[in-house]
Amino acid sequence: MVINMSELPIAPIGRIIKNAGGLRVGEDSEEALRQMLEQYGDDISRQALLLAKHAGRVTVKASDIELAVKEIE
């Protein structure tokens, strides 16, 4: 599912790119990475919710996130 909710602020995204190696960070690259990370976060979260419900819980736990990452890889 494609989303465009822009929850993540742009400045830390730029730092993640900058930290990776020191090249200049184009503004469009920050927006591109933000969209990728929000999409990935949404995919993980949806799977984690299914896992939490499956376990009979109403709270998403770290173990749900961790298993969800393995499942969607």
Add this chain to the structure above:
Amino acid sequence: MVINMSELPIAPIGRIIKNAGGLRVGEDSEEALRQMLEQYGDDISRQALLLAKHAGRVTVKASDIELAVKEIE
């Protein structure tokens, strides 16, 4: 490579989980998702840097990020 730089703020991470379906968001789940997204962002960024250098540029562009995502999937 495992990183723990905590560039991303925790509140938007919690909203990504919350937006995915409305269950309660455990605090440890926010931290787990933050680590996953930062790791994924770092992996993408490192590959994007290689691609930018390969193209003879000193600036990371959106097209580098987009190709990097395809390559590391």
